[in-house]
């Protein structure tokens with residue numbers, strides 16, 4: 001790993017990954033390629049913006065020529081592909097953008113890699129890697145008592161978001177099989193932690209509770225997700241990049257599976273304890289609202305493979321991780337307010353929640 005292209009590096013996980021990589025790898029140059037959509041935020045990276053080994057390039061993964069040139073210009077040997085539309089609710093209301101970015105955008109990145117690494121033979125193949133960051137949602141939904149998903153579980157995506165990620169995973173795999181592109185894929189469960197855009201459950205609940213606004217719980221709140229601290233995800237990706245077998249996929253998960261309502265109540269308890277808001281007890285703000293269409297009931301990842309092959313396991317417990325995350329949002333009101341005041345964000349809250 002010498003010149004690493006991180007796509008979507010201004011988003012939640014991508015920016016955490018860039019911080020992680022700068023701290024862990026002393027000799028790696030990082031190029032962050034991001035279109036700065038509503039979810040991209042360069043202030044996530046303000047502390048490293050002048051770092052000698054970091055460079056930001058604004059660009060779109062749907063622009064094939066630009067991606068071709070970018071790889072050549074920076075002599076990229078490693079691609080860590082995060083860039084995507086990532087929010088399930090937005091995919092239900094506007095699926096087209098998900099197909100364009102997640103499917104066509106990934107296709108462009110694969111073509112750029114094929115052109116530069118395989119056609120031009122720019123560097124030895126054992127020195128290159130295309131790492132694709134994917135999701136557990138490609139596996140669909142589990143009923144109570146069904147076993148956790150393994151890397152062998154057939155795909156059964158339910159939302160347009162999940163289907164677009166599944167399609168991108170298949171494309172990556174096909175480039176490995178057909179052209180010999182050295183790739184790895186990770187399928188990870190729900191992340192939480194610093195810099196998560198406040199459209200996802202945990203930051204929505206923290207921010208609404210801080211302001212005394214209703215806490216929207218979809219349906220009966222008994223849906224189950226497998227929560228993982230974002231830093232544990234970054235560590236897992238780094239391990240797969242440096243020690244994972246090319247042509248392999250790895251499941252990543254937190255082995256934390258409380259119901260959504262429990263997550264919401266835990267955040268309320270934390271805020272009751274550590275904040276000085278006038279809205280205590282915060283649980284009184286919980287409001288059950290119309291469910292997400294096609295809402296997956298339960299996710300559960302079997303992470304034996306990454307543990308056995310690479311020794312990875314999560315470091316954060318959900319209790320500590322949630323406490324740290326609530327504190328992070330309380331301590332970073334400038335970051336929060338810079339998003340809250342944007343028209344796009346206000347519009348999204350109206351679109352998603354007003355009619356529920």
Ligand code: NAD
Pocket residue numbers: 007008009010011012013014033034035036037038039040041059060061062081082083084085086087101105133134135136165187188189190191192197
């Ligand atoms: P995010 O929405 O916070 O960030 C996405 C980033 O991609 C943003 O910076 C955005 O500007 C950029 N982007 C979007 N379209 C682009 C385009 N066409 N060209 C260039 N950049 C573009 O997403 P996230 O939560 O950080 O997720 C990152 C990746 O991890 C996604 O691929 C997602 O599917 C996957 N993932 C997320 C989770 C999770 O819990 N958040 C879990 C598993 C996997």
Ligand code: DAU
Pocket residue numbers: 086087088089134135136137188189190191199200201202204216217218219223224225260292299
């Ligand atoms: O599982 C991995 C996936 O996790 C990632 O691939 C996605 O990019 C990421 O967005 C996330 O998807 P979810 O749909 O699970 O995350 P979200 O935070 O939107 O919702 C978590 C759960 O909380 C889900 O069951 C829906 C519910 N929910 C969500 C919101 C935003 C609510 O009850 N109320 C809400 O307001």
